[in-house]
Amino acid sequence: MAQIRLTLDPWPAEYESSFEIDGFDEEDHGKVDTDVEGVAWQAIEPPKQERTGVLYFIDGVRRVEARVIVEDGSGRIIRGLYGSAAVGAVRVESKMASFEEIRVKRLIVAGTGIRPEAELLTVGNTQLPFEPISVADTTPLGPIQGLQNLMRTEEAILGEALASKADCVFADGPLTYFSGVMQTTVGVIKRLIEPYLSALQFELVRRLGTGQRTPLFVITRPKYDRYSWYLRVGQPRVMDHDVAGVLRLEVRSGAGIERARELADLSASCIPSFVGEAFRDPRAPQNLLPIGALENKLRHRLGDSLTIRRAIEARLFEVSLA
Amino acid sequence: MSTEIGKILGTEDAQPLDFWMAVAPDQLVQLDDVVFVTRSLPGGGCVSLYGIVDTMRARHEGAKFDSDVFLSEQGIFPLGHSTVAHVSVTRIEPEIFVPPLPGLAVFRAAGVDRDQALFFDSMRRKFPLGLSRDGELVYGNFEFLDGSRGAHINISGISGVATKTTYATFLLYSLFNSDVFEDDVTNTRAIIFNVKGEDLLFLDQPNSARKPETERDYARLGLTPRPFSSVAIFAPVRKQEEVMLPDTGSRQAGVTAFCWTIEEFCRERYLRFLFAEADDETSHLSAVIANVEAALAREKNVGNYETFDDLVDFICLSVSHWGAAAAGTIAAFERRLRAAAFRVGHLIRGRVSDADKHRIDWKREQVTVVDIHNLHDRAKRFVVGVMLRRMFEDKERMGTAKPLVFVVLDELNKYAPRDGWSPIKEVLLDISERGRSLGVILMGAQQTASEVERRVVGNCAFRVVGRLDMAEASRDEYRFLSTASRARAGILKPGSMIVHQPEIPTSLLVQFPFPSWATRVSEISKKTSKDPFKGF
Numbered sequence: 001m002a003q004i005r006l007t008l009d010p011w012p013a014e015y016e017s018s019f020e021i022d023g024f025d026e027e028d029h030g031k032v033d034t035d036v037e038g039v040a041w042q043a044i045e046p047p048k049q050e051r052t053g054v055l056y057f058i059d060g061v062r063r064v065e066a067r068v069i070v071e072d073g074s075g076r077i078i079r080g081l082y083g084s085a086a087v088g089a090v091r092v093e094s095k096m097a098s099f100e101e102i103r104v105k106r107l108i109v110a111g112t113g114i115r116p117e118a119e120l121l122t123v124g125n126t127q128l129p130f131e132p133i134s135v136a137d138t139t140p141l142g143p144i145q146g147l148q149n150l151m152r153t154e155e156a157i158l159g160e161a162l163a164s165k166a167d168c169v170f171a172d173g174p175l176t177y178f179s180g181v182m183q184t185t186v187g188v189i190k191r192l193i194e195p196y197l198s199a200l201q202f203e204l205v206r207r208l209g210t211g212q213r214t215p216l217f218v219i220t221r222p223k224y225d226r227y228s229w230y231l232r233v234g235q236p237r238v239m240d241h242d243v244a245g246v247l248r249l250e251v252r253s254g255a256g257i258e259r260a261r262e263l264a265d266l267s268a269s270c271i272p273s274f275v276g277e278a279f280r281d282p283r284a285p286q287n288l289l290p291i292g293a294l295e296n297k298l299r300h301r302l303g304d305s306l307t308i309r310r311a312i313e314a315r316l317f318e319v320s321l322a
Numbered sequence: 323m324s325t326e327i328g329k330i331l332g333t334e335d336a337q338p339l340d341f342w343m344a345v346a347p348d349q350l351v352q353l354d355d356v357v358f359v360t361r362s363l364p365g366g367g368c369v370s371l372y373g374i375v376d377t378m379r380a381r382h383e384g385a386k387f388d389s390d391v392f393l394s395e396q397g398i399f400p401l402g403h404s405t406v407a408h409v410s411v412t413r414i415e416p417e418i419f420v421p422p423l424p425g426l427a428v429f430r431a432a433g434v435d436r437d438q439a440l441f442f443d444s445m446r447r448k449f450p451l452g453l454s455r456d457g458e459l460v461y462g463n464f465e466f467l468d469g470s471r472g473a474h475i476n477i478s479g480i481s482g483v484a485t486k487t488t489y490a491t492f493l494l495y496s497l498f499n500s501d502v503f504e505d506d507v508t509n510t511r512a513i514i515f516n517v518k519g520e521d522l523l524f525l526d527q528p529n530s531a532r533k534p535e536t537e538r539d540y541a542r543l544g545l546t547p548r549p550f551s552s553v554a555i556f557a558p559v560r561k562q563e564e565v566m567l568p569d570t571g572s573r574q575a576g577v578t579a580f581c582w583t584i585e586e587f588c589r590e591r592y593l594r595f596l597f598a599e600a601d602d603e604t605s606h607l608s609a610v611i612a613n614v615e616a617a618l619a620r621e622k623n624v625g626n627y628e629t630f631d632d633l634v635d636f637i638c639l640s641v642s643h644w645g646a647a648a649a650g651t652i653a654a655f656e657r658r659l660r661a662a663a664f665r666v667g668h669l670i671r672g673r674v675s676d677a678d679k680h681r682i683d684w685k686r687e688q689v690t691v692v693d694i695h696n697l698h699d700r701a702k703r704f705v706v707g708v709m710l711r712r713m714f715e716d717k718e719r720m721g722t723a724k725p726l727v728f729v730v731l732d733e734l735n736k737y738a739p740r741d742g743w744s745p746i747k748e749v750l751l752d753i754s755e756r757g758r759s760l761g762v763i764l765m766g767a768q769q770t771a772s773e774v775e776r777r778v779v780g781n782c783a784f785r786v787v788g789r790l791d792m793a794e795a796s797r798d799e800y801r802f803l804s805t806a807s808r809a810r811a812g813i814l815k816p817g818s819m820i821v822h823q824p825e826i827p828t829s830l831l832v833q834f835p836f837p838s839w840a841t842r843v844s845e846i847s848k849k850t851s852k853d854p855f856k857g858f
């Protein structure tokens with residue numbers, strides 16, 4: 001019997017694992033073409049170069065301020081929530097990193113297709129306008145998904161707006177919400193869920209050195225074709241599993257193979273320099289420093305949750321009395 | 323016009339007497355800036371809080387680790403900056419003690435707002451103390467100097483860098499030239515003891531080393547840069563010379579040699595000032611001194627003694643006849659008397675032709691400089707003691723406070739040390755405590771206030787520090803300085819002083835201009851320069 005060896009998943013246990021690939025499904029292969037770049041299946045290490053142009057990193061955060069049950073007299077159980085979402089960007093140019101375009105939204109989300117009324121909550125000396133949105137979903141998680149979708153859509157809108165001003169825009173997460181087929185925004189995926197590669201091909205991912213990427217492969221999905229590549233941004237420690245420190249990146253295939261290769265090389269040469277140490281960010285090295293800082297900033301801009309919750313309680317109390 | 327420079331912070335406590343403000347990124351705010359904030363009150367009405375910036379700090383916002391700064395500077399980690407300033411409140415108008423609310427706009431006080439903040443609006447008679455860091459006038463309240471509500475100035479600071487004497491002379495210049503005395507200006511007098519170097523022997527000479535900005539600074543202070551107009555300079559007579567020549571190096575012309583006659587010495591009972599060392603005070607010894615003084619005052623023929631040594635011989639022969647004392651005490655008295663005679667004897671002469679000419683007449687000119695820097699410590703004490711006592715007795719006889727007499731005396735720790743007793747200390751204590759009503763204003767200076775008699779320092783309405791030794795600055799004597807001012811006192815440049823006056827609860831940093839009078843030979847304007855060897 002083979003010797004059993006345990007290796008560590010370096011992310012703290014309160015986060016979901018960064019490595020959730022549950023197997024190599026050979027059937028999926030038909031939709032993935034690993035030969036688009038026309039090179040042998042081996043590690044590519046583009047030469048290191050000085051960052052010259054403008055890079056953007058985009059991220060969003062969301063928070064449920066309060067869950068509500070909507071009563072419309074029909075006896076149905078309709079779930080809803082008060083939520084906040086913020087998206088923003090970090091602009092990096094030579095030796096300057098700065099926050100840009102921070103946008104905060106307040107929402108009342110209701111499920112089951114119910115559209116609540118807009119509300120203006122008074123919190124201290126500010127007025128928070130809560131916009132109503134409705135989701136068709138009737139499940140308890142429906143409103144949260146609605147909030148998440150809105151945040152992701154806002155991220156996509158911001159990314160598309162910034163794409164023309166930058167050499168590259170890195171968005172946090174897959175590009176599912178980016179509507180533009182020609183988009184050159186690069187999605188940076190920290191948590192690997194689907195392998196897209198065969199077990200044999202995935203061996204290369206395990207052996208990548210820092211700053212090395214796999215050749216491009218194209219993932220064909222209806223309305224969502226994209227080029228993708230794996231990139232190692234940090235070397236695992238001796239006790240870590242061998243996929244620790246690997247990101248998957250993707251760009252819409254509408255960008256064209258040439259542009260996709262440029263972006264892949266750019267990502268391989270520049271992203272490792274944005275990697276933090278574990279003491280700075282528990283999800284290091286995958287959670288890039290600008291993204292981590294942006295998340296903190298955005299979360300801060302959501303405001304104090306307790307204060308907002310108190311304002312919601314006060315409003316609902318008033319309404320109940322009326 | 324007052325301009326907005328920032329907002330009250332909400333991340334630190336805002337209190338009625340001090341608060342923090344966030345500085346707007348496009349505004350330059352520095353220590354000592356005068357600011358105000360106005361808040362409305364529930365139910366109507368407003369309160370304005372005026373204050374002075376006394377601490378500032380800048381930080382990265384969003385940084386968790388100290389090393390984040392490196393990442394930020396490489397353009398990897400985005401961080402924000404914040405600059406905040408702490409304001410010590412000087413005045414609240416009207417006096418309703420409420421904290422300013424976070425978010426309120428803070429303004430830089432200018433014009434009438436600044437006058438309000440620093441109480442200049444309520445000073446009926448004021449004189450320029452100097453310029454603030456931003457070039458604005460800083461006033462002192464004359465009512466706290468002329469005796470009506472307070473008196474005296476005390477200046478502390480390290481020798482050489484603290485520019486104590488220069489500031490004292492600047493204050494005199496500012497007082498004499500700012501109309502603050504009104505009609506009394508012609509009769510107001512100042513006595514300056516020159517204890518170190520010969521800096522003060524040229525007060526009547528224009529300064530040729532003046533820089534162009536000096537003119538501008540004086541204009542801002544409402545003054546014209548000129549030398550002192552009415553100055554008499556006295557220096558001790560040279561030792562071992564019959565001719566009465568002043569014992570000065572760099573200046574002879576216009577300097578009067580001073581001495582006393584033996585007759586005057588006996589009649590006016592100056593003997594005690596020969597025993598001015600702090601350790602001379604034992605009750606037995608002072609009884610002997612008092613006996614001898616009384617006997618000398620009675621003696622008819624003292625005028626016959628040619629030299630002071632002759633008088634000393636006479637005293638030593640007669641002392642045991644003038645009163646009973648233990649042999650040891652008499653011996654101690656004689657020993658000390660002879661030691662003093664060796665140092666001071668040349669200043670007390672038997673036959674002086676035209677003795678009046680060599681007596682220090684402090685009433686003749688507006689400013690009288692008494693040079694004692696070449697004298698031995700004992701002789702310095704004798705001259706200061708005799709001068710101050712005579713002046714004080716004159717003022718007592720006159721019975722009125724006005725016109726005032728200012729006394730500038732450096733090295734106060736020698737004349738009024740914290741420990742021990744001496745006749746000069748008594749005179750200085752008298753001036754400190756009664757000078758206010760008699761119109762004698764002491765402008766004392768010393769390296770370390772902690773070595774000076776508490777009551778002498780404690781009676782001063784104006785407390786000034788120049789560059790201070792850090793260990794000294796932490797002593798109780800400097801409690802009037804805020805923690806921030808104390809730290810700054812350690813790095814003050816020459817020409818900058820921190821001034822505390824009774825009305826303003828916080829001390830102010832002032833800068834005073836380069837002297838418009840010469841402080842050394844090389845600074846004397848060519849035009850008026852006189853040949854220092856002309857007297858030979």
